Amino acid sequence: MLSLEEAQSRAQDLVSAARKAGADAADAIYACNASTNVSVRLGALEDVERSEGEEIGLRVFVGQRSASISASDMNPATLSTLVDRCIAMAREAPEDPYAGLAPEDRLLRKRAPSLDLADVEEPEPAALRERALIAEEAARGVPGITNSEGGGASTGRSQVALATSHGFAGAYAGTSHATWASVLAGAGADMQRDHASHSVRHLEDLDDAEAIGIRAGQRAVARLNPVKVESGVMPVIFDPRIGSSMMGHLIGGMVGPAIARRSSFLLDMLGEAIFDSSVTIIDDPLLQRGLRSRPFDGEGLPVERRALIDKGVLTGWLMDSASARQLGLEPTGHASRGGAGAPGASVTNVHMEAGSVSPGDLMADVKRGLYVTELIGMGVNGVTGDYSRGAAGFLIENGAVAHAVSEITIAGNLKDMFKALVPANDLQYRYAMNVPTLRIDGMTVAGG
Numbered sequence: 026m027l028s029l030e031e032a033q034s035r036a037q038d039l040v041s042a043a044r045k046a047g048a049d050a051a052d053a054i055y056a057c058n059a060s061t062n063v064s065v066r067l068g069a070l071e072d073v074e075r076s077e078g079e080e081i082g083l084r085v086f087v088g089q090r091s092a093s094i095s096a097s098d099m100n101p102a103t104l105s106t107l108v109d110r111c112i113a114m115a116r117e118a119p120e121d122p123y124a125g126l127a128p129e130d131r132l133l134r135k136r137a138p139s140l141d142l143a144d145v146e147e148p149e150p151a152a153l154r155e156r157a158l159i160a161e162e163a164a165r166g167v168p169g170i171t172n173s174e175g176g177g178a179s180t181g182r183s184q185v186a187l188a189t190s191h192g193f194a195g196a197y198a199g200t201s202h203a204t205w206a207s208v209l210a211g212a213g214a215d216m217q218r219d220h221a222s223h224s225v226r227h228l229e230d231l232d233d234a235e236a237i238g239i240r241a242g243q244r245a246v247a248r249l250n251p252v253k254v255e256s257g258v259m260p261v262i263f264d265p266r267i268g269s270s271m272m273g274h275l276i277g278g279m280v281g282p283a284i285a286r287r288s289s290f291l292l293d294m295l296g297e298a299i300f301d302s303s304v305t306i307i308d309d310p311l312l313q314r315g316l317r318s319r320p321f322d323g324e325g326l327p328v329e330r331r332a333l334i335d336k337g338v339l340t341g342w343l344m345d346s347a348s349a350r351q352l353g354l355e356p357t358g359h360a361s362r363g364g365a366g367a368p369g370a371s372v373t374n375v376h377m378e379a380g381s382v383s384p385g386d387l388m389a390d391v392k393r394g395l396y397v398t399e400l401i402g403m404g405v406n407g408v409t410g411d412y413s414r415g416a417a418g419f420l421i422e423n424g425a426v427a428h429a430v431s432e433i434t435i436a437g438n439l440k441d442m443f444k445a446l447v448p449a450n451d452l453q454y455r456y457a458m459n460v461p462t463l464r465i466d467g468m469t470v471a472g473g
Contacts, residue, residue: 026057026059026077026182026184027057027079027184029184029186029196029197029198030196032055032057032184032185032186032196033055033186033188033194033195033196035055035081035099035186036053036054036055036081036186036187036188036194036196037053037188037194039051039053039055039081039083039104039107039108039188040052040053040083040188040189040190041190042104042105042108043083043085043108043111043112043190044190046108046109046112047087047112048085048086048087048111048112048115048190049086049087049088050085050086050125050126050189050190050191051083051084051085051086051189051190052083052084052126052187052188052189052190052324052325053081053082053083053084053187053188054081054082054185054186054187054323054362054363054364055079055080055081055082055184055185055186055187055196056079056080056081056183056184056185056186056364057077057078057079057080057183057184058076058077058078058079058181058182058183058184059075059076059077059078059181059182059183060075060076060077060179060180060181060182060201061073061074061075061150061153061179061180061181062074062076062153062177062178062179063150063153063154063157063177063178063179064157064175064176064177065154065157065158065161065175065176065177066161066173066174066175066176067161067165067173068158068161068162068165070154071175073150073154078097079097079099080095080096080097080364081095081096081097081099081104081364082094082095082362082363082364082365083095083107083108083111084111084367085108085111085112085115086115086124086125086126087112087115087116088120089120089121089122089124089125090115090116090117090118090119090120090121090124091115091118091121091124091125091367092111092112092114092115092118093111093365093366093367094107094110094111094114094365095364095365121347122350123347123348123350123351124347124367125346125347125350126189126190126191126324126346127189127193127324127325127326127346127356127360128346128355128356129191129192131326131327131355131356132189132191132192132193132325132326133193133195133320133321133325133326133327137195137197137320137321138311138320139320140197140311140312140313140314140315140318140319140320141226141227141313141314142197142198142199142200142226142314142315142318143182143198143199143200143226144200144202144226144227144228146200146202146227146228146229147180147182147200148178148180148202148228153178153179153180154178156178156204156234157176157177157178157204157234158176159234159235159238160176160177160178160204160205160206160234160235160237160238160241161173161175161176161206161208161238162176162238163206163234163235163236163237163238163239163242164176164206164207164208164221164238164239164241164242164245165208165238165242166238166239166242167208167239167242167243167245167246168246169210169211169242169245169246169249170208170209170210170242170245170246171209171210171211171212171216172208172209172216173206173207173208173209174207174208174209174218174220175206175207176204176205176206176207176238177203177204177205177206178203178204178205178234179201179202179203180200180201180202180203180228181200181201182198182199182200182201183198183199183200183201184196184197184198184199185197185198185319187321187323187324187325187362189324189325193321193325195320195321195325197319197320199226199318200226200227201224201225201226201316202224202225202226202227202228202231203222203223203224203225203231204222204223204231204232204234204237205220205221205222205223205237205241206220206221206222206237206238206241206242207219207220207241208220208241208242208245209245210242210245210246210248210249211249211250215249215250217245217246217248217249217251217429217431218245218248219241219244219245219247219248220241220244221237221238221240221241221244222237223237223455224316224456225314225316226314226315226316227314230314244398247419247429248417248429248431249429250428250429251417251428251429251430251431251432252420252428252429252430253430253472254395254420254430254433254470254472255472256469256470256471256472257393257469257470258467258468258469258470259391259393259394259395259468259470260388260391260394260395260421260464260465260466260467260468261394261395261397261435261464261465261466261468261470262384262387262388262391262394262395262396262397262421262462262463262464262465263397263460263462263463263464263465264396264397264398264418264462265451265452265453265455265459265460265461265462265463266398266455266456267397267398267399267400268460268461268462268463269375269456269458269459269460270400271442271443271446271460271463272306272375272377272458272460273458274405274407274412274439275291275306275333275334275439275443276333276343276371276372276375277289277407278290278291278407278410278439279291279333279339279342279343280342280343280348280359280369280370280371281342281343281344281345281347281348281349281351281352281354281359281370282345282347282348282369282370283407284342284348284352285348285351285352288407288408289407289408290406290407290408290409290410290439290440291339294339295339295341295342296338296339296340297338297339298337298338298339299334299337299338299339299440299443299444300334300337300443300444300446301337301444301445301446301447302336302337303336303337303380303381303447303448304334304336304337304377304378304446304448305332305334305335305336305337305377305378306332306333306334306375306376306377306378307330307331307332307333307375307376307377307378308330308331308332308333308359308372308373308374308375309330309331309373309374309375309376310322310328310329310330310358310373310374311328311329311330312373312374315373315374315457316374316456316457317372317373317374317457318373318374319373321358322358322359322360322361323345323360323361323362323368324345324346324356324360324362324368326356326358326360327358328358328359328373329358331357333372333375341357342354342357343357343359343370343371343372344356344357344359344360344370345359345360345361345368345369345370346360346368347367347368348370359371359372372458373457374457374458374459375457375458375459376452376454376458376459376460377448377452377459377460377461377463378448378452379448379449379450379451379452379461380447380448380449380450380461381450382447382449382450383449383450383451384449384451384461384462386449387447387449387462387464388421388424388425388426388464389424390424391421391423391424392422392423392424393420393421393422394420394421395416395418395419395420395421395430395433395435395470396418396419396420396421396426397416397417397418397435398417398418398419399416399417399418400414400415400416401414401415401416401417402414402415405439409438410438410439410440411436411438411439412435412436412437412438412439412442413434413435413436414434414435414436415432415433415434416433416434416435417429417430417431417432417433418430432472433470433471433472434470434471435468435469435470435471436468436469436470436471437465437467437468437469441467442465442468445465445466445467446463446464446465447463447464447465448460448461448462448463449461449462449463449464
């Protein structure tokens, strides 16, 4: 794997070559990664996979025309052909008055912040195998577990470098460590499955493998013998591991390209209270060891911690440079970039701040409702906000979690759901997107 300096130099060289070949402006992104994944099943080694790859993407501008292209072959002759082909494509592309590099005066000029994303630890395959075996054995040891889909452990390292023709060059690296287990409980048509996993930047932050396995086993057993649910309107409480999907729908409606296309259910709601005043949602790209932390965005702009929702109020859109120009606004440091194609917009480490009541108190007055632990399908209309998804979890009766339920559908409209949403006080930082337990009253539930 290249050093960060070499990765940055490779991107800069490609940009320089594009300018020399006739491009008015250009940027290039280089990404490389290496990972090792070990999986086991029923106590035996099932697979050891080692993958390594690198890709470089080039975007060029000729006047108001642009094109992008990517390659995984780093041979100098291949890269030279890449440059010529990309410029030829740009000259034939339609003009786009909004396309272009990020504003030069907004680029990150100072030293990029250190976010402690790269670990020095790199476990050997034997250590990964041992961790996977421990996780699966612990899951299979839970009474009621009858079979296993396996356990696994992985480690990886990635590097990203970005260079532009108007003066930005930067690079950063990150590592990942993960453990998982997935098991089945019961038998025949009554069989239920569930899983548990944990991913971190630094090995020392990873949950104990045995604890991950036990969590997977207990979750699967708890789902046995599901009961039918009568259809009706009732409160729905979302477990933190799937409640974050609500934030995904929110963000999908906040990205600049969706607003520019007028294809968002949040149109014309900027500055309005779309949640209760108890709800604040933060995007923090500078979180130390964060799973999606980054020192700059996909166009070389600085990034900062920001409230997406401040005491219920929608504070602004998530802008890359092109959508910002189209809307007559400024980019917000949320540009995301893959190897090919123009940048889009995305968030980094997102969390909803904790509420003031415990999960128990949140459901204490629920006579009949649902505690949802799994969502199925993607029946969400990002233009209208209409929401309908398959779900599984547990019935809530008289303020307590009762029987397991499955094959149900929950429905509503995101605008109404956001207004009714109440967070509990049990926020934990385990994922790239974190929420506490959430309650939403007035949802339509259809039983199986």
